[in-house]
Amino acid sequence: MAEQYPIIVLLVLLFGALLVGLSGMVDRRVCFPLAVTALSLAVVVSVGILQQVINGGVIRYFVGGWSRPVGIGIELRIDTINALVLLTITTVGLLTAIFSFRRVQEDKTEKTPLFYVLYLLLIMGLSGMVISGDAFNLYVLLEVSSLTSYALIAMGKSRRAATAAFSYIIMGTIGASFYLLGVGYLYLRTGTLNMMEIHQAILALDGSSSTIVVAFVLILVGLMIKMAFFPLFGWLPNAYSYCPSSTSCVVAPLMTKVGVYVMIRMMLTVFGTEWVFENLQYAQWLVGMAIVAILAGSVMALAQVELKKMFCYLIVAEVGYMVGGAWMANHWGMVGAIYHIMSDAFMTLCMFLAAGIFLKQAGVVRIDQLDGMFRKMPVTMAGFVVGALAMIGIPPTCGFFSKLYLIRGGMESGHWGYVVALLISSLVNAVLFFRIFEIAYFGKKPAEGHGHHENHSTVSVIKEANVSSLVPLLASAAIIVLLGIFNSDIVELIERALNGSQVIGMNVLSGKGGQG
Amino acid sequence: MGETFKANVIDHFNFWVAVVLMMIGLYAMITKNNLIKKLIGMSIFQTAIILFYVSAGVKDGATIPILEHHAAETEQVEAGEHVEGHPVANHEAHAINPDDYSNPLPHVLMLTAIVVGVATLGVALAVTQVIYKNYGTLEEDEILAKIKAAENDG
Numbered sequence: 140m141a142e143q144y145p146i147i148v149l150l151v152l153l154f155g156a157l158l159v160g161l162s163g164m165v166d167r168r169v170c171f172p173l174a175v176t177a178l179s180l181a182v183v184v185s186v187g188i189l190q191q192v193i194n195g196g197v198i199r200y201f202v203g204g205w206s207r208p209v210g211i212g213i214e215l216r217i218d219t220i221n222a223l224v225l226l227t228i229t230t231v232g233l234l235t236a237i238f239s240f241r242r243v244q245e246d247k248t249e250k251t252p253l254f255y256v257l258y259l260l261l262i263m264g265l266s267g268m269v270i271s272g273d274a275f276n277l278y279v280l281l282e283v284s285s286l287t288s289y290a291l292i293a294m295g296k297s298r299r300a301a302t303a304a305f306s307y308i309i310m311g312t313i314g315a316s317f318y319l320l321g322v323g324y325l326y327l328r329t330g331t332l333n334m335m336e337i338h339q340a341i342l343a344l345d346g347s348s349s350t351i352v353v354a355f356v357l358i359l360v361g362l363m364i365k366m367a368f369f370p371l372f373g374w375l376p377n378a379y380s381y382c383p384s385s386t387s388c389v390v391a392p393l394m395t396k397v398g399v400y401v402m403i404r405m406m407l408t409v410f411g412t413e414w415v416f417e418n419l420q421y422a423q424w425l426v427g428m429a430i431v432a433i434l435a436g437s438v439m440a441l442a443q444v445e446l447k448k449m450f451c452y453l454i455v456a457e458v459g460y461m462v463g464g465a466w467m468a469n470h471w472g473m474v475g476a477i478y479h480i481m482s483d484a485f486m487t488l489c490m491f492l493a494a495g496i497f498l499k500q501a502g503v504v505r506i507d508q509l510d511g512m513f514r515k516m517p518v519t520m521a522g523f524v525v526g527a528l529a530m531i532g533i534p535p536t537c538g539f540f541s542k543l544y545l546i547r548g549g550m551e552s553g554h555w556g557y558v559v560a561l562l563i564s565s566l567v568n569a570v571l572f573f574r575i576f577e578i579a580y581f582g583k584k585p586a587e588g589h590g591h592h593e594n595h596s597t598v599s600v601i602k603e604a605n606v607s608s609l610v611p612l613l614a615s616a617a618i619i620v621l622l623g624i625f626n627s628d629i630v631e632l633i634e635r636a637l638n639g640s641q642v643i644g645m646n647v648l649s650g651k652g653g654q655g
Numbered sequence: 656m657g658e659t660f661k662a663n664v665i666d667h668f669n670f671w672v673a674v675v676l677m678m679i680g681l682y683a684m685i686t687k688n689n690l691i692k693k694l695i696g697m698s699i700f701q702t703a704i705i706l707f708y709v710s711a712g713v714k715d716g717a718t719i720p721i722l723e724h725h726a727a728e729t730e731q732v733e734a735g736e737h738v739e740g741h742p743v744a745n746h747e748a749h750a751i752n753p754d755d756y757s758n759p760l761p762h763v764l765m766l767t768a769i770v771v772g773v774a775t776l777g778v779a780l781a782v783t784q785v786i787y788k789n790y791g792t793l794e795e796d797e798i799l800a801k802i803k804a805a806e807n808d809g
Binding site for chain 2: 211275278279282286289290293298299301302304305308309312313316319320323326327332
């Protein structure tokens with residue numbers, strides 16, 4: 140049983156989706172408990188996988204028993220990095236599913252079964268992308284998650300949801316097709332689709348093949364569209380702000396982060412860090428682009444008046460953090476990038492959950508509508524404050540530690556521009572969130588006498604959110620703090636995957652790793 | 656000059672076709688104003704990649720990759736009989752020469768990719784229908800104008 144965990148985590152979600160779809164035709168009320176059960180099982184199994192990886196090292200699972208050298212079987216390969224990211228995905232999925240309880244039933248009752256089918260398939264696709272050890276299998280799962288997210292985004296009530304989904308479809312398809320083409324070049328040159336075998340073949344080629352370079356560039360560009368890296372982010376703000384709250388809460392934390400994860404997986408496992416950093420001279424350029432992404436994302440976030448739009452541009456900046464960290468060719472930069480995948484997933488989740496609650500309870504769309512929220516919704520604001528402090532980077536939240544590792548990497552590798560950009564972005568975040576705190580705590584209306592009267596009436600209208608919304612928000616806030624407190628353990632796990640694996644050319648990265 | 660032309664263009668004719676088709680598709684996706692035309696471009700783009708894979712699996716003088724005689728052969732070998740070289744399999748008895756068969760793997764992969772492409776097109780068409788219901792048009796500039804107008808009103 141335990142050795143079958145890697146496939147079980149996918150099957151639970153897949154069959155969960157099937158069951159939800161079938162039983163939803165009979166009775167819509169069973170959809171929610173079924174979906175939550177499937178996701179809870181997935182969380183439990185991914186905890187089991189994490190334990191297995193910690194105790195027993197890398198898991199190699201061959202789907203259907205087609206072991207590698209002979210067959211053309213698909214391998215699921217899990218080291219400590221994927222196990223952590225997998226747990227992040229399933230946990231975010233579970234929390235958002237709980238959050239969706241009231242919303243889905245009230246928003247679009249007739250579409251509840253469809254929503255949960257797509258939702259479970261989305262989580263399945265993302266989990267599969269993370270644990271797959273096969274480049275083509277990854278493409279298929281990438282498309283599973285993309286297709287479901289297109290449909291989920293198009294379900295939004297706003298008229299603009301459909302147009303946002305359409306431009307996301309166009310951009311997403313271009314990205315996925317570039318990835319597929321890159322995999323095709325890799326296959327032509329190496330004759331295999333298994334990530335580990337591709338890596339061995341590339342090592343045997345001595346890095347002289349221009350086909351491999353073309354493949355890498357195609358894959359990188361494709362993934363950059365998927366992760367909304369700076370010049371290619373155009374689809375993101377509209378798609379994430381016009382979709383239903385419960386969709387944005389799962390898509391915004393996960394889609395871009397999984398894109399970054401796949402890029403890091405390509406750098407570490409498929410192409411190998413030696414090849415990527417020594418044969419390819421792109422590292423400096425990519426760190427430069429990341430600096431531009433961070434600054435541009437922050438500046439555009441400053442210009443927004445809508446809450447969700449602001450968060451969307453902050454995502455663009457955060458993607459810049461991770462890409463820059465990964466491309467610094469430094470141990471701590473890579474560790475920081477991987478750690479930030481997790482911490483940013485929960486930070487973004489917290490932000491979007493809070494935005495969803497504000498929208499639902501108080502109809503808040505713009506930032507200036509948040510006045511007096513500390514009084515009206517104290518619990519929601521408490522969760523929001525934790526997330527906001529993490530975005531700014533205040534200890535002991537995880538946001539502080541990921542920035543600490545990223546800055547350490549930038550200083551050790553001499554990327555001072557990146558360090559400066561990161562600090563500027565933190566300052567911008569501080570300005571943005573303290574502006575919100577000020578509006579929400581002190582109120583914005585200057586007319587006090589009149590305002591008192593008005594507040595009285597609005598307090599009765601705007602109530603604290605219900606339990607099914609508050610539990611995920613507070614849970615994500617707690618995870619943000621826990622990730623921060625246990626950051627050294629998590630970093631130790633990440634380092635184990637970076638150093639321990641003999642297949643990864645770690646000469647470049649592990650030079651400074653021993654000291655930590 | 657002639658030699659490099661042959662090596663670069665004639666011998667890799669299939670790649671050139673795929674690239675040209677991809678560029679046509681990309682051009683349509685980016686520049687066309689009509690949403691359906693964008694989707695046609697998207698289909699051309701995806702099909703070009705499918706073509707690229709499929710043509711990569713082809714070999715000169717190779718046949719379809721079905722080992723129908725292989726099973727019978729091994730049985731006979733196990734029974735101690737000697738078998739003469741097979742018309743398809745090779746002159747070396749009992750051995751399978753991969754050069755005799757075209758590569759099935761890219762074709763199988765493309766079956767999956769075709770399904771993905773169809774699904775993408777299906778979702779995209781459904782979304783297009785919603786857009787038409789919302790805005791009463793499929794021309795991008797008209798939709799943008801209506802969005803602008805709605806923003807100014809609200």
